[in-house]
Amino acid sequence: MSIQKFIKASIEDEQQETAPPGPLAESFTDFDAEYHSMLCAGCSCLCDDISYFFKKGSVTRTLNLCEVGWKRLCAVSSEDREPPPSPHLLSDNVKQAAALLRAHPPVLVLGADSTDEAAIRTSFELADTFGGISLPWAFPGLRRFYERAKKFGWATGLLDEVRDRAESVIFWRADPLVTHHRHLSRYSLFARGRFTERGNLDRNLAAVASHKTVIEPLCQQFFELSIDQDPALIEALAHPQVGGGFDHRDLPALARALQGASYIALFVDPEKVTDETLDALFLWSAKLNTEGRKRMVILPLWDSGSNIEGFCRVSLELNASPWGGASVRTSAGAEPEKASWEDQAGSVGSVLLISTGTDPSPGCILPTCLAEKPLVVIDPSKRSATLDGQVVIPAALPGLESDGVFFRADGLPFDVSKLEPLDNNGFPTVAEVLADLIAEAR
Ligand code: SF4
Known part of the structure:
Protein backbone atom coordinates (compact mmCIF):
# COMPACT_ATOMS: atom_id res chain seq x y z
CA MET A 1 0.00 0.00 0.00
CA SER A 78 -5.99 33.95 8.63
CA GLU A 79 -8.53 36.00 6.76
CA ASP A 80 -7.59 39.28 8.39
CA ARG A 81 -3.98 39.12 7.22
CA GLU A 82 -3.05 42.24 5.37
CA PRO A 83 -2.71 41.66 1.60
CA PRO A 84 0.78 41.88 0.10
CA PRO A 85 1.93 45.48 -0.37
CA SER A 86 2.21 46.93 -3.84
CA PRO A 87 5.82 47.23 -5.10
CA HIS A 88 5.49 50.99 -4.79
CA LEU A 89 4.35 50.85 -1.13
CA LEU A 90 7.00 48.26 -0.32
CA SER A 91 9.72 50.40 -1.79
CA ASP A 92 8.46 53.41 0.24
CA ASN A 93 8.51 51.30 3.42
CA VAL A 94 12.04 50.15 2.73
CA LYS A 95 13.23 53.70 2.03
CA GLN A 96 11.62 54.95 5.24
CA ALA A 97 13.11 52.09 7.27
CA ALA A 98 16.59 52.58 5.79
CA ALA A 99 16.46 56.31 6.56
CA LEU A 100 15.42 55.59 10.16
CA LEU A 101 18.18 53.05 10.71
CA ARG A 102 20.78 55.28 9.03
CA ALA A 103 19.82 58.17 11.28
CA HIS A 104 20.19 56.09 14.46
CA PRO A 105 23.32 53.92 14.32
CA PRO A 106 24.42 51.45 15.47
CA VAL A 107 21.60 49.08 14.57
CA LEU A 108 20.69 46.00 16.55
CA VAL A 109 19.21 43.28 14.31
CA LEU A 110 17.24 40.99 16.58
CA GLY A 111 15.49 37.70 15.79
CA ALA A 112 17.32 36.45 12.71
CA ASP A 113 17.40 33.08 14.48
CA SER A 114 13.79 32.51 13.40
CA THR A 115 14.57 32.84 9.70
CA ASP A 116 16.29 30.72 7.06
CA GLU A 117 20.04 30.60 6.51
CA ALA A 118 20.04 33.10 3.63
CA ALA A 119 18.24 35.69 5.77
CA ILE A 120 20.61 35.08 8.69
CA ARG A 121 23.59 35.75 6.42
CA THR A 122 21.98 38.91 5.10
CA SER A 123 21.22 40.06 8.66
CA PHE A 124 24.95 40.06 9.41
CA GLU A 125 25.64 41.98 6.20
CA LEU A 126 22.99 44.52 7.17
CA ALA A 127 24.42 44.86 10.67
CA ASP A 128 27.81 45.60 9.09
CA THR A 129 26.30 48.12 6.71
CA PHE A 130 24.66 50.07 9.51
CA GLY A 131 27.57 49.63 11.93
CA GLY A 132 25.67 47.36 14.25
CA ILE A 133 25.21 43.82 15.42
CA SER A 134 22.92 40.85 14.76
CA LEU A 135 21.93 38.89 17.85
CA PRO A 136 19.54 36.03 18.59
CA TRP A 137 16.99 36.34 21.40
CA ALA A 138 18.90 33.73 23.37
CA PHE A 139 22.17 35.66 23.13
CA PRO A 140 23.23 35.47 26.83
CA GLY A 141 22.47 31.74 27.18
CA LEU A 142 24.05 30.98 23.83
CA ARG A 143 27.26 32.70 24.78
CA ARG A 144 27.46 31.00 28.19
CA PHE A 145 26.70 27.57 26.73
CA TYR A 146 29.33 27.71 23.99
CA GLU A 147 31.93 29.16 26.34
CA ARG A 148 31.46 26.04 28.51
CA ALA A 149 31.54 23.77 25.47
CA LYS A 150 34.88 25.31 24.51
CA LYS A 151 36.27 25.03 28.02
CA PHE A 152 35.14 21.52 28.99
CA GLY A 153 34.54 19.84 25.63
CA TRP A 154 31.06 19.15 24.43
CA ALA A 155 29.60 15.68 24.08
CA THR A 156 26.80 16.13 21.59
CA GLY A 157 24.85 13.64 19.53
CA LEU A 158 22.31 13.43 16.75
CA LEU A 159 18.66 13.31 17.77
CA ASP A 160 18.40 10.05 15.81
CA GLU A 161 21.10 8.62 18.08
CA VAL A 162 19.14 9.79 21.13
CA ARG A 163 16.05 8.05 19.72
CA ASP A 164 18.00 4.85 19.04
CA ARG A 165 20.08 4.65 22.20
CA ALA A 166 19.00 6.87 25.09
CA GLU A 167 17.87 4.76 28.02
CA SER A 168 17.75 7.68 30.40
CA VAL A 169 16.60 11.18 29.44
CA ILE A 170 16.72 14.29 31.63
CA PHE A 171 15.14 17.66 30.81
CA TRP A 172 16.99 20.25 32.89
CA ARG A 173 14.84 23.35 33.20
CA ALA A 174 13.57 22.73 29.68
CA ASP A 175 10.08 21.49 28.88
CA PRO A 176 9.60 20.21 25.33
CA LEU A 177 5.84 20.09 25.83
CA VAL A 178 5.96 23.89 26.00
CA THR A 179 8.59 24.71 23.38
CA HIS A 180 9.08 21.62 21.13
CA HIS A 181 5.78 19.75 21.25
CA ARG A 182 6.75 16.65 19.28
CA HIS A 183 10.23 16.22 20.73
CA LEU A 184 9.08 13.41 23.01
CA SER A 185 7.23 11.49 20.31
CA ARG A 186 9.90 11.87 17.64
CA TYR A 187 13.15 11.62 19.55
CA SER A 188 13.31 11.50 23.31
CA LEU A 189 10.56 9.48 25.01
CA PHE A 190 7.89 7.68 23.00
CA ALA A 191 9.94 7.22 19.82
CA ARG A 192 10.97 3.62 19.20
CA GLY A 193 14.64 3.34 18.33
CA ARG A 194 17.00 0.63 17.20
CA PHE A 195 17.99 -0.25 20.76
CA THR A 196 14.91 1.18 22.44
CA GLU A 197 12.29 -0.80 20.58
CA ARG A 198 9.59 -0.32 23.17
CA GLY A 199 9.90 3.48 23.21
CA ASN A 200 9.04 4.94 26.59
CA LEU A 201 8.99 1.46 28.16
CA ASP A 202 12.72 1.25 27.45
CA ARG A 203 13.46 4.70 28.87
CA ASN A 204 13.58 6.53 32.16
CA LEU A 205 12.44 10.15 32.05
CA ALA A 206 13.36 12.75 34.66
CA ALA A 207 12.97 16.52 34.78
CA VAL A 208 14.25 19.40 36.90
CA ALA A 209 12.17 22.57 37.16
CA SER A 210 11.34 25.42 39.50
CA HIS A 211 7.66 24.49 39.58
CA LYS A 212 5.26 21.86 38.27
CA THR A 213 5.52 21.87 34.47
CA VAL A 214 3.55 20.23 31.67
CA ILE A 215 6.00 17.35 31.39
CA GLU A 216 5.82 16.43 35.09
CA PRO A 217 3.08 13.72 34.85
CA LEU A 218 5.19 11.82 32.28
CA CYS A 219 8.31 11.75 34.45
CA GLN A 220 9.42 8.85 36.61
CA GLN A 221 11.40 11.36 38.66
CA PHE A 222 10.59 15.04 39.00
CA PHE A 223 12.72 17.51 40.96
CA GLU A 224 10.97 20.72 41.89
CA LEU A 225 13.94 22.80 42.99
CA SER A 226 15.10 26.38 43.16
CA ILE A 227 17.85 27.23 40.68
CA ASP A 228 20.53 27.43 43.37
CA GLN A 229 19.95 23.75 44.30
CA ASP A 230 21.02 22.49 40.86
CA PRO A 231 24.75 22.07 41.62
CA ALA A 232 23.99 20.00 44.74
CA LEU A 233 21.70 17.69 42.76
CA ILE A 234 24.33 17.27 40.01
CA GLU A 235 26.95 16.48 42.65
CA ALA A 236 24.66 13.87 44.23
CA LEU A 237 23.98 12.25 40.83
CA ALA A 238 27.57 12.39 39.65
CA HIS A 239 28.89 10.87 42.90
CA PRO A 240 26.01 8.77 44.27
CA GLN A 241 28.33 6.81 46.57
CA VAL A 242 29.41 10.02 48.34
CA GLY A 243 25.93 11.54 48.52
CA GLY A 244 26.93 15.10 49.28
CA GLY A 245 24.10 15.78 51.72
CA PHE A 246 21.46 16.39 49.04
CA ASP A 247 18.20 14.69 49.82
CA HIS A 248 15.14 14.21 47.62
CA ARG A 249 12.46 11.55 47.38
CA ASP A 250 13.30 10.78 43.72
CA LEU A 251 17.09 10.92 44.02
CA PRO A 252 17.72 7.18 44.67
CA ALA A 253 15.47 6.16 41.76
CA LEU A 254 17.18 8.50 39.28
CA ALA A 255 20.64 7.50 40.53
CA ARG A 256 19.70 3.84 39.94
CA ALA A 257 18.32 4.59 36.47
CA LEU A 258 21.49 6.45 35.49
CA GLN A 259 23.63 3.67 36.91
CA GLY A 260 21.88 1.13 34.69
CA ALA A 261 21.86 3.26 31.52
CA SER A 262 24.56 2.99 28.89
CA TYR A 263 23.41 6.16 27.11
CA ILE A 264 22.09 9.27 28.86
CA ALA A 265 20.64 12.28 27.01
CA LEU A 266 20.46 15.56 28.87
CA PHE A 267 18.52 18.50 27.42
CA VAL A 268 19.09 21.84 29.10
CA ASP A 269 17.80 25.36 28.53
CA PRO A 270 21.04 27.32 29.07
CA GLU A 271 19.09 30.53 29.65
CA LYS A 272 17.40 29.07 32.72
CA VAL A 273 20.45 27.79 34.59
CA THR A 274 23.41 29.47 36.26
CA ASP A 275 27.02 29.40 35.13
CA GLU A 276 27.78 27.10 38.06
CA THR A 277 25.13 24.62 36.92
CA LEU A 278 26.43 24.65 33.33
CA ASP A 279 29.95 24.04 34.63
CA ALA A 280 28.75 21.13 36.77
CA LEU A 281 26.73 19.55 33.92
CA PHE A 282 29.67 19.71 31.49
CA LEU A 283 32.06 18.32 34.09
CA TRP A 284 29.66 15.47 34.90
CA SER A 285 29.29 14.60 31.22
CA ALA A 286 33.08 14.78 30.67
CA LYS A 287 33.66 12.48 33.65
CA LEU A 288 31.19 9.84 32.42
CA ASN A 289 32.42 9.96 28.85
CA THR A 290 36.06 9.75 29.92
CA GLU A 291 35.43 6.75 32.14
CA GLY A 292 34.11 5.08 28.99
CA ARG A 293 31.45 2.87 30.56
CA LYS A 294 28.57 5.02 29.37
CA ARG A 295 27.91 7.97 27.15
CA MET A 296 26.21 11.16 28.21
CA VAL A 297 25.28 13.80 25.62
CA ILE A 298 24.22 17.37 26.39
CA LEU A 299 21.95 19.14 23.92
CA PRO A 300 20.63 22.66 24.44
CA LEU A 301 16.86 23.04 24.11
CA TRP A 302 16.35 26.72 23.38
CA ASP A 303 13.18 28.67 23.90
CA SER A 304 14.21 30.80 20.96
CA GLY A 305 14.04 31.08 17.17
CA SER A 306 13.51 27.81 15.30
CA ASN A 307 16.79 28.25 13.39
CA ILE A 308 18.98 29.07 16.37
CA GLU A 309 21.42 26.35 15.27
CA GLY A 310 21.60 27.91 11.81
CA PHE A 311 22.33 31.25 13.43
CA CYS A 312 25.19 29.67 15.41
CA ARG A 313 26.73 28.12 12.32
CA VAL A 314 26.55 31.24 10.17
CA SER A 315 27.79 33.39 13.02
CA LEU A 316 30.69 31.03 13.68
CA GLU A 317 31.68 31.27 10.03
CA LEU A 318 31.39 35.06 9.82
CA ASN A 319 32.31 36.23 13.33
CA ALA A 320 34.30 33.34 14.80
CA SER A 321 31.70 33.11 17.57
CA PRO A 322 28.35 31.29 17.45
CA TRP A 323 26.37 33.88 19.43
CA GLY A 324 26.52 36.77 16.95
CA GLY A 325 28.93 39.54 16.16
CA ALA A 326 30.33 41.89 18.74
CA SER A 327 30.97 45.12 16.94
CA VAL A 328 28.97 47.40 19.21
CA ARG A 329 31.03 49.44 21.67
CA THR A 330 29.16 49.49 24.95
CA SER A 331 28.41 52.73 26.71
CA ALA A 332 30.02 51.37 29.87
CA GLY A 333 33.21 50.81 27.90
CA ALA A 334 33.20 47.08 28.63
CA GLU A 335 34.78 44.81 26.06
CA PRO A 336 32.00 43.78 23.67
CA GLU A 337 32.70 40.08 24.26
CA LYS A 338 32.19 40.53 27.98
CA ALA A 339 29.24 42.89 27.78
CA SER A 340 25.88 41.78 29.12
CA TRP A 341 22.76 41.69 26.99
CA GLU A 342 21.61 44.97 28.53
CA ASP A 343 24.99 46.60 27.79
CA GLN A 344 24.81 45.51 24.16
CA ALA A 345 21.17 46.45 23.75
CA GLY A 346 21.50 49.76 25.58
CA SER A 347 24.36 50.86 23.33
CA VAL A 348 22.49 50.67 20.04
CA GLY A 349 20.72 53.58 18.39
CA SER A 350 17.87 51.64 16.74
CA VAL A 351 16.44 48.15 16.42
CA LEU A 352 15.50 46.06 13.41
CA LEU A 353 13.27 43.28 14.69
CA ILE A 354 12.55 40.15 12.67
CA SER A 355 9.28 38.79 14.01
CA THR A 356 8.45 35.07 14.21
CA GLY A 357 4.97 35.46 12.83
CA THR A 358 3.27 34.52 16.09
CA ASP A 359 3.04 36.20 19.47
CA PRO A 360 6.46 36.33 21.10
CA SER A 361 7.13 34.08 24.09
CA PRO A 362 7.91 35.87 27.37
CA GLY A 363 11.62 35.39 26.64
CA CYS A 364 11.21 37.27 23.36
CA ILE A 365 9.87 40.60 24.59
CA LEU A 366 12.01 43.67 24.00
CA PRO A 367 13.92 44.64 27.15
CA THR A 368 13.00 47.99 28.67
CA CYS A 369 16.31 49.51 27.56
CA LEU A 370 15.13 49.07 23.96
CA ALA A 371 11.55 50.20 24.44
CA GLU A 372 12.23 53.82 23.46
CA LYS A 373 14.59 53.13 20.55
CA PRO A 374 13.46 53.70 16.95
CA LEU A 375 12.10 50.35 15.77
CA VAL A 376 11.69 48.76 12.35
CA VAL A 377 9.80 45.45 12.24
CA ILE A 378 9.86 42.82 9.52
CA ASP A 379 6.61 41.03 10.27
CA PRO A 380 5.51 37.94 8.36
CA SER A 381 2.16 37.70 10.11
CA LYS A 382 -0.87 39.91 9.79
CA ARG A 383 0.31 41.96 12.78
CA SER A 384 1.35 41.77 16.38
CA ALA A 385 0.26 44.44 18.81
CA THR A 386 3.49 44.08 20.76
CA LEU A 387 5.56 44.75 17.65
CA ASP A 388 4.30 48.13 16.60
CA GLY A 389 7.34 49.72 15.06
CA GLN A 390 7.78 53.09 13.41
CA VAL A 391 7.99 51.14 10.15
CA VAL A 392 6.54 47.66 9.61
CA ILE A 393 7.58 45.74 6.50
CA PRO A 394 5.49 42.66 5.69
CA ALA A 395 7.32 39.58 4.47
CA ALA A 396 6.79 35.91 3.64
CA LEU A 397 7.02 33.58 6.65
CA PRO A 398 10.31 31.64 6.27
CA GLY A 399 9.91 27.90 5.89
CA LEU A 400 6.19 28.11 5.17
CA GLU A 401 5.78 30.84 2.55
CA SER A 402 9.37 30.79 1.33
CA ASP A 403 12.03 28.11 0.83
CA GLY A 404 15.12 28.04 2.99
CA VAL A 405 17.70 26.04 4.90
CA PHE A 406 16.99 25.42 8.58
CA PHE A 407 19.18 23.55 11.05
CA ARG A 408 17.70 20.96 13.38
CA ALA A 409 18.38 21.09 17.14
CA ASP A 410 21.35 18.72 16.67
CA GLY A 411 22.88 20.85 13.90
CA LEU A 412 21.72 18.90 10.81
CA PRO A 413 20.73 21.17 7.90
CA PHE A 414 17.39 20.63 6.14
CA ASP A 415 16.05 22.29 3.02
CA VAL A 416 12.55 23.41 3.97
CA SER A 417 10.20 23.98 1.04
CA LYS A 418 7.40 26.47 1.10
CA LEU A 419 3.83 25.22 1.02
CA GLU A 420 3.05 25.88 -2.64
CA PRO A 421 -0.64 26.86 -2.41
CA LEU A 422 0.36 29.45 0.23
CA ASP A 423 2.76 30.91 -2.30
CA ASN A 424 3.65 34.29 -0.90
CA ASN A 425 1.62 36.06 -3.57
CA GLY A 426 3.84 39.09 -3.65
CA PHE A 427 5.27 39.07 -0.15
CA PRO A 428 9.05 39.46 -0.34
CA THR A 429 11.23 36.99 1.56
CA VAL A 430 12.96 38.21 4.72
CA ALA A 431 16.32 37.92 2.93
CA GLU A 432 15.01 40.11 0.09
CA VAL A 433 13.77 42.78 2.50
CA LEU A 434 17.14 42.83 4.27
CA ALA A 435 18.98 43.00 0.93
CA ASP A 436 16.76 45.93 -0.17
CA LEU A 437 17.54 47.76 3.06
CA ILE A 438 21.26 47.26 2.45
CA ALA A 439 20.96 48.50 -1.14
CA GLU A 440 19.01 51.54 0.03
CA ALA A 441 21.62 52.37 2.66
CA ARG A 442 24.54 52.30 0.21
S1 SF4 B 1 8.67 21.20 13.95
FE1 SF4 B 1 6.57 22.00 13.84
S2 SF4 B 1 5.23 20.22 14.14
FE2 SF4 B 1 7.27 19.62 14.83
S3 SF4 B 1 7.28 20.05 17.01
FE3 SF4 B 1 8.11 21.85 16.02
S4 SF4 B 1 6.41 23.24 15.67
FE4 SF4 B 1 5.57 21.19 16.14
Missing part, protein backbone atom coordinates in the same frame (compact mmCIF):
# COMPACT_ATOMS: atom_id res chain seq x y z
CA SER A 2 1.45 3.42 -0.93
CA ILE A 3 1.98 6.00 1.83
CA GLN A 4 -0.77 8.16 0.37
CA LYS A 5 -3.24 5.28 0.38
CA PHE A 6 -2.18 4.37 3.91
CA ILE A 7 -2.78 7.93 5.12
CA LYS A 8 -6.14 8.07 3.35
CA ALA A 9 -7.16 4.77 4.89
CA SER A 10 -6.05 5.92 8.35
CA ILE A 11 -7.97 9.18 8.07
CA GLU A 12 -11.11 7.48 6.83
CA ASP A 13 -10.90 4.92 9.65
CA GLU A 14 -10.39 7.69 12.17
CA GLN A 15 -13.29 9.69 10.78
CA GLN A 16 -15.59 6.69 10.86
CA GLU A 17 -14.70 5.90 14.45
CA THR A 18 -14.32 9.27 16.10
CA ALA A 19 -15.23 12.23 13.96
CA PRO A 20 -18.10 14.35 15.25
CA PRO A 21 -20.58 15.77 12.78
CA GLY A 22 -19.35 18.95 11.14
CA PRO A 23 -16.41 19.96 9.00
CA LEU A 24 -14.10 17.20 10.22
CA ALA A 25 -16.57 14.54 9.14
CA GLU A 26 -16.25 15.47 5.49
CA SER A 27 -15.05 12.77 3.18
CA PHE A 28 -11.35 12.64 2.57
CA THR A 29 -11.96 12.92 -1.16
CA ASP A 30 -13.48 16.37 -0.60
CA PHE A 31 -10.02 17.86 -0.43
CA ASP A 32 -8.79 19.64 -3.55
CA ALA A 33 -5.11 19.10 -2.89
CA GLU A 34 -2.92 17.36 -0.37
CA TYR A 35 0.75 17.67 0.51
CA HIS A 36 2.59 14.99 2.50
CA SER A 37 5.99 14.57 4.13
CA MET A 38 6.40 18.33 4.42
CA LEU A 39 8.90 19.85 6.85
CA CYS A 40 7.71 22.21 9.55
CA ALA A 41 10.06 25.00 10.60
CA GLY A 42 8.02 25.95 13.67
CA CYS A 43 10.75 24.81 16.05
CA SER A 44 14.13 23.11 15.84
CA CYS A 45 12.55 19.61 15.80
CA LEU A 46 11.98 20.22 12.06
CA CYS A 47 9.34 17.48 11.82
CA ASP A 48 9.35 16.00 8.32
CA ASP A 49 6.07 14.12 8.39
CA ILE A 50 3.51 16.92 8.12
CA SER A 51 0.49 16.58 5.83
CA TYR A 52 -1.67 19.49 4.68
CA PHE A 53 -5.11 19.13 3.08
CA PHE A 54 -6.52 22.00 1.02
CA LYS A 55 -10.04 22.88 0.07
CA LYS A 56 -10.82 25.94 -2.00
CA GLY A 57 -7.33 27.30 -1.44
CA SER A 58 -7.35 26.98 2.36
CA VAL A 59 -5.86 24.39 4.67
CA THR A 60 -8.80 22.59 6.25
CA ARG A 61 -6.91 19.74 7.84
CA THR A 62 -3.39 18.78 8.84
CA LEU A 63 -1.72 15.65 10.11
CA ASN A 64 1.09 15.67 12.69
CA LEU A 65 1.26 19.46 12.95
CA CYS A 66 1.46 20.45 16.62
CA GLU A 67 -0.08 23.53 18.21
CA VAL A 68 3.05 25.65 17.61
CA GLY A 69 3.12 24.76 13.92
CA TRP A 70 -0.63 25.25 13.64
CA LYS A 71 -0.42 28.76 15.15
CA ARG A 72 2.26 29.60 12.63
CA LEU A 73 0.08 28.41 9.80
CA CYS A 74 -2.87 30.41 11.16
CA ALA A 75 -0.72 33.53 11.40
CA VAL A 76 -0.23 33.61 7.65
CA SER A 77 -3.49 32.09 6.46
